[in-house]
Amino acid sequence: MTDTTRFDKATTLAFIGAGYVGGSLAIALANAGYPVVAVASRTFASAQTVADRIAGCTAVESIADAANRAQFVFITTPDDAIGPTSESISWTQGQGVAHCSGAASLDIFDPATRKGASAGAFHPLQSFNSIDNGVQSVPGTTFGIEGDAAMQGYLSEMALAIGGNPILLKPEDKVLYHTSGVLMGNLLAVLGSVASRIWERFDHPTDEGAKALAPMMKAVATNLETSGVPGVIAGPYPRGDIGTIRKHLDALSADVPEYLPLYCELALAGLPFAVEKGSLDPERAREIEALVNRFKTRQASKQTA
Ligand SMILES: NC(=O)c1ccc[n+]([C@@H]2O[C@H](COP(=O)([O-])OP(=O)(O)OC[C@H]3O[C@@H](n4cnc5c(N)ncnc54)[C@H](OP(=O)(O)O)[C@@H]3O)[C@@H](O)[C@H]2O)c1
Known part of the structure; x- marks a missing residue:
């Protein structure tokens, strides 16, 4: 059983998928004092664009390498790529992983949790059409959160730290x-x-x-x-x-x-x-x-x- 209670504001973060949501959240979290240390994406240029806006963050060519550099990994690719991306990572005991999808369940991370990672969902109930607009719209946004009790606590604190409003979701409520x-x-x-x-x-x-x-x-x-x-x-x-x-x-x-x-x-x-x-x-x-x-x-x- 993984102990997720040790995730806190000092936990290092990596983002995989440097699009509207990944870029906006990476920047908002870094602005709030979270150590965002690595970004990877399908193209290096996207990762570089985001990493350039965060002190101490490195754009990384390889997804696996980015994941290895952090204790907690956000997979912010399109929904269909979340599972395959997660499966391409060699998770280690005690790492954490979250997606930002409103439709995907946590089962998508079963291969990661079997290797000892703990899984969560952190869905911004907001419309993101650019990174700049996204960073602006994070404060006041509601975040739908899933995970075990410790994961819920960690992600709820994270939402509050960026000015959001955390709500806890049961898996069966997610689609509605x-x-x-x-x-x-x-x-x-x-x-x-x-x-x-x-x-x-x-x-x-x-x-x-x-x-x-x-x-x-x-x-x-x-x-x-x-x-x-x-x-x-x-x-x-x-x-x-x-x-x-x-x-x-x-x-x-x-x-x-x-x-x-x-x-x-x-x-x-x-x-x-x-x-x-x-x-x-x-x-x-x-x-x-x-x-x-x-x-x-x-x-x-x-x-x-
Ligand atoms: N947009 C919204 O309003 C919104 C709201 C709430 C939640 N979400 C959720 O947030 C997540 C991301 O959505 P988004 O709107 O930010 O999408 P997006 O702007 O299209 O960004 C997705 C990023 O993932 C990268 N990517 C695509 N395939 C990849 C792969 N196989 N491996 C690694 N990186 C890959 C793309 O890379 P390149 O740029 O390098 O090509 C792109 O930058 C989704 O789960 C979505 O459901 C979105």
């Missing part, structure tokens, strides 16, 4: 937890893209739409944080403005029918929250539901015709 994160971090980005692209239909570039809509997304995030659910729900649906809703549905059907199903599904999903908030009368909600469903069915039959 990650689905919630993908809805917010990734599919919200799709919604932002769709809403911005609609601007082209009234002769304004998508980029102009994105710039105009982004402050709304920020305000919604603030409202979600401060007012919670269902307090965040606003607009024509909780107001019960059925005339306005009909105009939206007509406009979408005529000009951007490809986005009508998405609009309808979101509108229908939002009605129970509007009722729960107490701003939409249940009878009015049923009227709106029937109207939206009519447009949805009409569009579906056009698509199959």
Whole structure:
């Protein structure tokens, strides 16, 4: 049995996979005083870029060599490469390993734990699209943590040290937890893209739409944080403005029918929250539901015709 209680802020760290998450966390942890001593990646140039920003850190050509230099190794490759990368390392008794995936379980590290390493998961519930943006967004980020009690303690302290909010996850909760994160971090980005692209239909570039809509997304995030659910729900649906809703549905059907199903599904999903908030009368909600469903069915039959 490996004793993970000995991992602490003096434990040396290596990162394998110098991408958005690996680079951001390596820099954030080093800034918080953790000794990040080695970085390796698929290409040496990526490892070098990250190592150059961390005092005392070396970019290493070989993954195995990087892992040998540290007591605790973060594998921050794409999810599909975590298992093969871990299997390519000669783990030694007492080393630690963690991945940052929201979808992978800890079983992926079975070959490492059989050799005496202890395994954890440290998933940032955040959207990373560059190392610079990532370092900025680490404070305030929730980290989903898995592992034995000692690993949970070590990774929770780590999350707190970089300004994060640790939450402990059971293996069976991981997929729903990650689905919630993908809805917010990734599919919200799709919604932002769709809403911005609609601007082209009234002769304004998508980029102009994105710039105009982004402050709304920020305000919604603030409202979600401060007012919670269902307090965040606003607009024509909780107001019960059925005339306005009909105009939206007509406009979408005529000009951007490809986005009508998405609009309808979101509108229908939002009605129970509007009722729960107490701003939409249940009878009015049923009227709106029937109207939206009519447009949805009409569009579906056009698509199959
Ligand atoms: N991006 C997000 O929003 C986000 C959020 C939460 C969690 N995560 C998780 O964080 C992990 C990394 O994701 P990411 O977004 O940071 O990906 P990424 O930006 O694509 O970075 C992955 C890095 O891994 C390197 N790599 C690829 N294959 C490799 C291999 N076989 N061996 C060694 N290095 C390899 C790449 O190297 P080169 O640059 O050298 O080619 C790349 O720099 C994933 O588990 C992901 O699920 C991501």
